Every structure is written in C-alpha cells, then in structure tokens.
Amino acid sequence: MTILDELITIIDRILAAGSATESELAELRQVLSKAEQTMQQSGKYIVNIQQGEDIHIGDRTYQGADAEAIREALRSVLQEKQKAQRPRNEKLLLQAVKEEVVSRLNQSLHNAVCINLAKEEQPDQVKCLWSSDIRIGSQPSKPIPDSQTILEVFDREEITGKLLVLGKPGAGKTTTMVDLAKALIGRAEQDVDCVIPVLCNLSGWKEDKQSMRDWLVLEVKSKYGIRKDIVAKWVDDAKLLPMLDGLDELESVRQELCVRRINEFLQSECHPQYLVVCSRKEEYEKVVRGQWQQNVQQESEENLFQQDKRLNLNNALVLKExxxxxxxxxxxxxxxxxxxxxxxxxxxxxxxxxxxxxxxxxxxxxxxxxxxxxxxxxxxxxxxxxxxxxxxxxxxxxxxDIVTPQMYLQGWSSRAYEKKNNPNAHQTRKWLVYLANQLQRQHETEFLIEKIQPDWLPNKDNKKIYALGVGSLFGFIVGSIGATIVFIIISHFTNIFVGQIVGLSIGLFMAIFSGLWACFTIGQSKTIEPVETLNISLWSLAKSLMIGCLIGFISWIITLVTFPLLNWKPPDLVFFMVIAPILISILEMSGPQLKIRIEPNQGIKKSFYNAIYFASLGSIWLGLSAYLMREQIFVLIISLLFNKSATPTSAILSLPDTVVIVIAGMLAGTFFGLTESGTACIQHFILRLILCCNGYIPWNYARFLDYCKERIFLQSVGGRYRFIHILLQKHFAEMPLER
CATH class of the missing domain: 1.10.8 (Helicase, Ruva Protein; domain 3)
Incomplete structure (x- = not known):
C-alpha cells in the first residue's frame, strides 16, 4: 500500500465516524511524517486545506462537511508538529550539519554540472536481512526513472532508508549523498521526529577491533563537538542517520573488515533505523566481496552463503554515466x-x-x-x-583571475593575501603536494591545522630537532620565570647586582633541568592534544576537592612538624584547606573539543587562551597564598640569604617586603600556564616552525589554505579543509616533492 492509499484509508475512516479518534490522529501523524507532510510541504497530496476550499487527495475531491472534517484532523496534527521543539543539542547538531552540507555543495566542482544523474538499482549488490535469496543475478538490475529524486529513492518502501550508493571514480557519489543529506536536513527541520543525518568518512575508522557504534560516537563527537554521552544516547536511540562515505578509501585489507563491522552494527541492539553507505563500485565488488562474484559458478550454494560479504542493506543505487x-x-x-x-x-x-x-x-x-x-x-x-x-x-x-577589476586596481592580489604577494606557482604546488601526501598516508580526506602531528616530520633528524626545540622553549619559559622571581626577591633584600647574578644562575639551572625533562617527555610524545574547552563535571570537581583537601591536610601536618624546628610559625589549617583544593581543581579543568570550528586553527588558539587563563588563576591564588604566608616566607628568605633565624614582626615586615613577596607568588602562579594547554601550544609552534623552515608548509598556513580555496583546489567548512575531490588529492600526492 502506498502512502497515498494509507492516507485515503485513514481519511475515509474519519469521515465514516464523523470525527477523528486519538488512535486515528496518531496513525495520521505517522503517515504524514513518513510522507514529509508538513504545513509547507502538504501540497504533494493535499492541494488546499484553507477554509472554504475543496480538498484534493490523489484523484479524490472532498467538499463541504467532509472537507471540514479532514481540515480539522490535519490542523490538529500539523499544529502539534509546529509546537514541538528539538532539544538544544539536537538543534546545534542539525545546524552544524546543515552548514557543512551547504558549504560543500557550494564549493563542489561537481555542482557545476547541474544534471540529474541517471541511476540504476542493483539489489544483488546487497543482502537484505529478511531475504534468504543470496544468488547473484537473482534480482535483476533496473533503471530508476529520471524524474525520481534521490530522496524519493531513499523513501521507497522496499528501501526504507537503508541504501548503498555505488559508482565509478568521479561519477558523483559523494555529491549525490550530500544532496540526499540536504533533503533530509530540510525534513528534520520541519519535523522534530525525523532523524538527523550525519556525514562521516570511513577513512577515520582506524582500529580494527573498534565497533562501528563506538567509532560513530567518537566521530560525531570529534567532528561536531557534541558530548560523548549525548551522542551515545542518540546512537542507541536511533536518532541519527549515519551517512558513511569513503569505504573505498580504507586500505584494501581493511575494507572487508569494515563491511563486517557495519553489518554487526546493523544487527546489534542499537542498530540505526536508516543508514547510507557510499563506495566505488569496482572496489566494493573486488575487495569487499573478494572472488565471490568471479567464481560463483564454481562454488556450491552452501559455500556461497558462508562467503557472502555483502552489506546488509535493502538496495544498492548505481550512478550511471x-x-x-x-x-x-x-x-x-x-x-x-x-x-x-x-x-x-x-x-x-x-x-x-x-x-x-x-x-x-x-x-x-x-x-x-x-x-x-x-x-x-x-x-x-x-x-x-x-x-x-x-x-x-x-x-x-x-x-x-581571482579578484575583481576594482580590487586589482586597488593592489589586491587575492582575498586571502589582500595587497601582499600571492605564493608563486612552485610554492603553491609544493605545499599542496606535501599536504596531499600527509592526508594520503593517514587515509584522511579532511584536514585541520590544529591536528598537525609530529609524524608529519619526514625523518629522524627533524624529529630530534623537534624534541630539542620543545625542550628548549619549555626550558626557556621556566628559566625566565624562575630567574625573574629570584631577581625580584634578591634585588629587593640585597642589591641589583647580586640579584642579577643569582637570578641568572638559578634561572639557567631551572632552564636546563626543565628543558631536558621536556625534551625526553613532551618532545617524544607522538600526539599534540590542545585543551580546546574548559569543563569540569560535578564528579571531577568533587574528586579534585577531596584530593586537594587531602594534600592540604598533609601539607599542614608537615608544616606543624618542620616549621617549629626552624623557629617559624606554622600557617593555619584553613589556608591549606582553601588554597590546595582550588589549585587542584584548576589543574583538572579540561573539556571536550570545540563544538563547532568556525575559523582555522581554532583549537590551538583556544588552547593558548586557556593557558593564559590557567596562568592567571594560578597567579591569583599563589599571590593570595603568598600574602597569607608573607611572614613565613619573609623568615625563609632572611634565613636563606643571611644564614640566620628571624622572627617576623610588624616592624621588620614592611609594605615593600609584602609587595615583593606577593609579586613573586603571582609570578610563580604563571607556571600553571605550562599545563597541557600550554605545552600543546609549545609543541604546535615548534612543529610548525620546523615544517616551515624546511619548506613543507607556509608560516601562515590558514591564509595559504584560504588562498587555495579561492583557486578551487580546496574547499572548507569552518576550520576543516579538504581537496575538491579525492582524485585531485591523489593526483597531488603522486607528484614528486620538489625542494
């Protein structure tokens, strides 16, 4: 029974009874949702539902009281749909996917060919779970009418939203899938009950043992920035429509395993209601199905069943030339x-x-x-x-030409570089070749500047320089802060010359020690993980406060034992129980990746801002700590500098002494900026510097990538970049990297 027949059947029941029951309204709601019948889109079946007008459904015309009864039922359903609202996180995801789809279609090279591609259904390319017939060729291929859109194909009763899209390289597979995503987004915007499509590339599936469900959760979290637990619930509740592209972009030996993981996902308890997979036809048949199709006549039916490696979808759509x-x-x-x-x-x-x-x-x-x-x-x-x-x-x-005549007369060379010189053709080609090589090596299609990792370095010598550079910069920062603190304290209590000598000596020692530590730890790390957001859950906060209180209590016990031996007054317990938990909570502050990236390298920029935030918080609290412990610190300074005991009194501890101690404490607090957020910035800076000095990338990478977008080599969505087509990426990757 078609959707139109279902609608007419329900309408006839309503007219026979004279009014609509709750169950009939629910059934009507379901049929209208299936047909994407919203107030704006009801014209496909309902020509007019305004007061005083006839209603046309199919070849039937309803007039008078009959029309009014139908009109009231439809109003009830449609008004209910209009009042419904999506939760905030669903709205954010839907908006992010919409922006991605619109941007990709606008920048697509395929989009220049505005032609409705011929399509053919080939059911034998997939294995329906409800079908026991597995013999190749048992279900003949048949063309799909040119008038039928990809959304209409997707909605067909025998497909019900589980579709495989196949085609030759450059046939328009990805563009077709993105076109479908655009139509599904429009539907989801109108109906809160509709699932939200999410575009994911299977090249990001890196771990063989990882289930497709777990990978999808992490992929949506990473790409769209939604919390992991929220995404997991969406996946488990089948609120997402996974649209998986790039099966053929996986290594050949992993494509069959990936198909197996997709089939396991489709048969699991958390299976999606709809699923779309996109792949090259040749790779799907050759690698995923192995020799099954070629040796079909030589194999028994039992062996064929055991070797069947097709996707468990309802139909396959092949794009024709x-x-x-x-x-x-x-x-x-x-x-x-x-x-x-x-x-x-x-x-x-x-x-x-x-x-x-x-x-x-x-x-x-x-x-x-x-x-x-x-x-x-x-x-x-x-x-x-x-x-x-x-x-x-x-x-x-x-x-x-990529600028208008008016811009050219004003001296502009491009929108990215404005009045500065554009990179020459040799530089542009070289930098694109290196980028394509890295993406091909990692089997990726999308690139973010903040995701550049140390494995971009081409040889061991560069990696040694990178580790040395990270250690040197880290040591320089630590040594500079330490030298400044010592210089301020000693210059105040003795003289500037002594302060300079001692400050430089201690700063040099701190720089060497911390630099070596950073060189052999941070510099050897294979990943750079910026702290893009600050977040702390109630459980993490409670844990941090408990740990901080424990550390504070232990520190207070230590001062009770050691300070009297030095003739110092131990601080109050309240001091430790306030300062320590707060400092531990600061260190524990880290959150998920950014929800939506609206500019290039946004992750590193946010990590830098967070490093400043950490340093500021540390400065405030250690400055406050220094003020509260000013007497004990003063005694310690006097003891160390003059090798004698002292008892602080109001006469000895002057206002300038207090100011110096507080400033020293605030400077010491800036060390908190060298936590994960700060070290990620150091790693990224050194890595970019080495790659730039070797000529592999420009220094202002974002400007260059935007320039390549103007030249139609790349396309971007927010801070993510990709080549306009995977074949162009492979073309650049096959070029020699010229020096």
Whole structure:
C-alpha cells in the first residue's frame, strides 16, 4: 500500500465516524511524517486545506462537511508538529550539519554540472536481512526513472532508508549523498521526529577491533563537538542517520573488515533505523566481496552463503554515466559547443567525460583555454589521461583571475593575501603536494591545522630537532620565570647586582633541568592534544576537592612538624584547606573539543587562551597564598640569604617586603600556564616552525589554505579543509616533492 492509499484509508475512516479518534490522529501523524507532510510541504497530496476550499487527495475531491472534517484532523496534527521543539543539542547538531552540507555543495566542482544523474538499482549488490535469496543475478538490475529524486529513492518502501550508493571514480557519489543529506536536513527541520543525518568518512575508522557504534560516537563527537554521552544516547536511540562515505578509501585489507563491522552494527541492539553507505563500485565488488562474484559458478550454494560479504542493506543505487544529450546540453550552457564537436571525434575523451567530475574539469579548463585535444590524444592510458586533465586544471586554476577589476586596481592580489604577494606557482604546488601526501598516508580526506602531528616530520633528524626545540622553549619559559622571581626577591633584600647574578644562575639551572625533562617527555610524545574547552563535571570537581583537601591536610601536618624546628610559625589549617583544593581543581579543568570550528586553527588558539587563563588563576591564588604566608616566607628568605633565624614582626615586615613577596607568588602562579594547554601550544609552534623552515608548509598556513580555496583546489567548512575531490588529492600526492 502506498502512502497515498494509507492516507485515503485513514481519511475515509474519519469521515465514516464523523470525527477523528486519538488512535486515528496518531496513525495520521505517522503517515504524514513518513510522507514529509508538513504545513509547507502538504501540497504533494493535499492541494488546499484553507477554509472554504475543496480538498484534493490523489484523484479524490472532498467538499463541504467532509472537507471540514479532514481540515480539522490535519490542523490538529500539523499544529502539534509546529509546537514541538528539538532539544538544544539536537538543534546545534542539525545546524552544524546543515552548514557543512551547504558549504560543500557550494564549493563542489561537481555542482557545476547541474544534471540529474541517471541511476540504476542493483539489489544483488546487497543482502537484505529478511531475504534468504543470496544468488547473484537473482534480482535483476533496473533503471530508476529520471524524474525520481534521490530522496524519493531513499523513501521507497522496499528501501526504507537503508541504501548503498555505488559508482565509478568521479561519477558523483559523494555529491549525490550530500544532496540526499540536504533533503533530509530540510525534513528534520520541519519535523522534530525525523532523524538527523550525519556525514562521516570511513577513512577515520582506524582500529580494527573498534565497533562501528563506538567509532560513530567518537566521530560525531570529534567532528561536531557534541558530548560523548549525548551522542551515545542518540546512537542507541536511533536518532541519527549515519551517512558513511569513503569505504573505498580504507586500505584494501581493511575494507572487508569494515563491511563486517557495519553489518554487526546493523544487527546489534542499537542498530540505526536508516543508514547510507557510499563506495566505488569496482572496489566494493573486488575487495569487499573478494572472488565471490568471479567464481560463483564454481562454488556450491552452501559455500556461497558462508562467503557472502555483502552489506546488509535493502538496495544498492548505481550512478550511471552521462548521456550524449546531457554532455551536449552542459557544453552548450557554457557556450563551448566546439568542445562537443571535438568530443564526437574522440571516443576516448567522450568516454572519460561521461563522468560528471571530468565533464566539469573539461568545462573549466576549456573556459580558461588550457585544454589541448592533441596532447590528450597522445596519452594512451586512462591514468595518463586523468593526469593530463588534472595538470590542465592546475594550469587553469593557478592562472585565473581571482579578484575583481576594482580590487586589482586597488593592489589586491587575492582575498586571502589582500595587497601582499600571492605564493608563486612552485610554492603553491609544493605545499599542496606535501599536504596531499600527509592526508594520503593517514587515509584522511579532511584536514585541520590544529591536528598537525609530529609524524608529519619526514625523518629522524627533524624529529630530534623537534624534541630539542620543545625542550628548549619549555626550558626557556621556566628559566625566565624562575630567574625573574629570584631577581625580584634578591634585588629587593640585597642589591641589583647580586640579584642579577643569582637570578641568572638559578634561572639557567631551572632552564636546563626543565628543558631536558621536556625534551625526553613532551618532545617524544607522538600526539599534540590542545585543551580546546574548559569543563569540569560535578564528579571531577568533587574528586579534585577531596584530593586537594587531602594534600592540604598533609601539607599542614608537615608544616606543624618542620616549621617549629626552624623557629617559624606554622600557617593555619584553613589556608591549606582553601588554597590546595582550588589549585587542584584548576589543574583538572579540561573539556571536550570545540563544538563547532568556525575559523582555522581554532583549537590551538583556544588552547593558548586557556593557558593564559590557567596562568592567571594560578597567579591569583599563589599571590593570595603568598600574602597569607608573607611572614613565613619573609623568615625563609632572611634565613636563606643571611644564614640566620628571624622572627617576623610588624616592624621588620614592611609594605615593600609584602609587595615583593606577593609579586613573586603571582609570578610563580604563571607556571600553571605550562599545563597541557600550554605545552600543546609549545609543541604546535615548534612543529610548525620546523615544517616551515624546511619548506613543507607556509608560516601562515590558514591564509595559504584560504588562498587555495579561492583557486578551487580546496574547499572548507569552518576550520576543516579538504581537496575538491579525492582524485585531485591523489593526483597531488603522486607528484614528486620538489625542494
């Protein structure tokens, strides 16, 4: 029964009874939700529901009292939907996904080819859990009408939102999936009961033993910045619609295992209601299914069942190549009909541009006059032809004007560099090659500046320099603070010359000691983890306060024993029970990654601000501690400097003495800035410095990446960057890294 039939059946029952019951309203609500029937979208089945108008449902027309009864039932359901509101975190996630989808579609090279791609369903590519028929070819392939959108395919009763999207490289698979995500977002915005689509790339699945459920939780948390426990509940309650791209981007040996993990997820207790997977057709058949399809005639049916490695989805959608009419229409739209005339004389090039990616490439490079049919024909292999087209695209993109005539007259070279000189072609190519190499090595497609890790360093010598640089900078900061504290104290109580000598000596010792420690600990770490947010749960706060109180009590006991031996007055217990817990709580402050990244390198910037925040809090509390213990500190200073005991009195401890002690305490508090947030900034700075000095990246990386976005080499969403297509990323990765 179709959705229209269901709707008519319910309407007939309502009319027969004269009014709608709660169960009928609930059933009506369910059908309308399934058909995406909201007030704005009700026109598909309900032509008009305004007062005094006839209502048309399918080929039926309802008038008078009948129409009024239907109108009241629909108003009840639709008003209920309008009043419903999503929780705040769901709204944040939906908005973040929407911004990502809109940005990716606007910056997509495929988007230049505004053609409804031909589609074909191939049910034999997947294995429905409810079907016992596993023989290849038992379910014939059949074309999908051109008038049917990807959302309508997704909604079909035999698919019910569990779909595999296949196609050749450049066929438009990812763009099709993002188009579907856009339609699903529109639906989720209108209906709070609809699931929220989330775009995830399977190249981020790194651990073989990790379940798809656990990976999805961590991926959504990392990408969209929602708390882990909230995401876990969404996944378990099937409130998310995972859209998994890049199965073919995994290492070949791991693709089959990934399919197994997806199937386990689909059969688990927390299985999703809907799921979309996207992959290249050749890799899916060759690697995921192994030799199953090739040797089907040689295997028994029992062995076939045991070796079946297909995805447990309801249907597979295969994107077909563009037709001659579609190619001709596109080139006519670009006023490049001469290209179409040439394509008809070159069957190989015509075959290549049947893929939307390459048709858009042809259109772009033809517009910028960097296409030579003769040079293309000299390439005999498919890979060589691909390489030529991407090289021609590079020449067109790097030379094209990216500023308006008015901006040019004002001296602007680009929006990213404004009136400064743009990087030359050699530099741009080299930096893109290095970036592509790193992404390919890590099997990633997205890049964040704050996620640059020490494994970007190309050799052991660079890694040794990195460790030495981290230790040197850390030691310099520690030594400088220590030298300043000693200089202030000794200069005040003796003279400036002695303060300089002693301060420099102690500062040098602290720098060497702390620098060596940092070199062999922080400098050897394989990851850089910035503290992007400050957060502390009630449990963490309670734990920190308990630990702080314990440390404070132990410290007070120690002072009770040791201070009288030095003729010092021990501080009150209240001092330790207030200061220690607060300092421990400061150290425990760390939170999840940023929810939404709206600018490049935002994570490191936030970590730097948090380091300043830690240093400020430490300064306040240690300055207060120094003030409360000023008498004991004064006695300690006098004892150390003049080797004699002293009893502080109001006559001896003057106001300048108190000021110096408090300032020294505040300076000591800045050491709290060298916790995880501060050390992450040191690591990132040294790493970027080494990579820049070796010519692998520019110093202002964000500006360069924005410049490449202007040149249409990259696209970005907030602070995340990716090449406009994975094939372009692979093309740059295959280039030699020129010095």
């Amino acid at each position: 563009l037709t001659n009419e579609q190619i001709q229409m596109y080139l006519e739209y670009l006023n490049k009909i001469e290209i179409w005339n040439m394509l008809q004389l070159d069957s190989e090039l015509l075959s290549l541009v049947r893929k939307p990616l390459f048709l858009s490439l042809i259109g772009f490079i033809a517009t910028h006059k960097t296409l030579s049919i003769q040079e293309f024909q000299n390439r005999t292999s498919i890979n060589a032809q691909h390489q030529y087209l991407f090289d021609a695209y590079w020449k067109a993109a790097i030379k094209r």
